[in-house]
Amino acid sequence: MCDVNVFTKRLKEARKNVGLSQKQLGIHAGLDPSVASPRMNQYEKGTHLPDINTVGKICSVLGVPVAYLYCEDDELAELISVYDKLSEQAKKEIRSLIVNCSI
Numbered sequence: 565m566c567d568v569n570v571f572t573k574r575l576k577e578a579r580k581n582v583g584l585s586q587k588q589l590g591i592h593a594g595l596d597p598s599v600a601s602p603r604m605n606q607y608e609k610g611t612h613l614p615d616i617n618t619v620g621k622i623c624s625v626l627g628v629p630v631a632y633l634y635c636e637d638d639e640l641a642e643l644i645s646v647y648d649k650l651s652e653q654a655k656k657e658i659r660s661l662i663v664n665c666s667i
Contacts, residue, residue, distance in 0.1 A: 567634075567636055568610040568613065569610065570633075570634065570635070570636050571610070571613065571633050571634060572607070572608050572609065572610045574632060574633045574634075574635075574641065575607060575608055575622070575633055576608045578626040578628050578632070578633070579604075579608075579626060581626075582625075582626055582627065584625075585601070586600070586601050586604035586605050586608065587600045587601035587604070588600075589604055589622065589625060589626070590603055590604040592625040593618065593621040593622045593624075593625050594618075594621050595618075607622075616630075619633065627649075628645055628648070629644055629645065629648040631644050632644050632645050632648070
């Protein structure tokens, strides 16, 4: 279940972190320029939520994984974001460490 407030908060924060306006983000994510700003505004306010394909495009522009926008726990969201940026080798090592610690 998606907590709309979590999604909208993370979306707005991620957009601001990359220094894009709502219109710029919408255009880069493939929205028509005439609706990019109002549509992104609706997404950030939670009046409408994008479909998963649009979320994927938005996340690609923002450089964050889709899971980041939906994660309710702030610490876990940060870990998801950092993990996504790691090399495959680093990810493999971290997965191994986690599995070994949970045994």
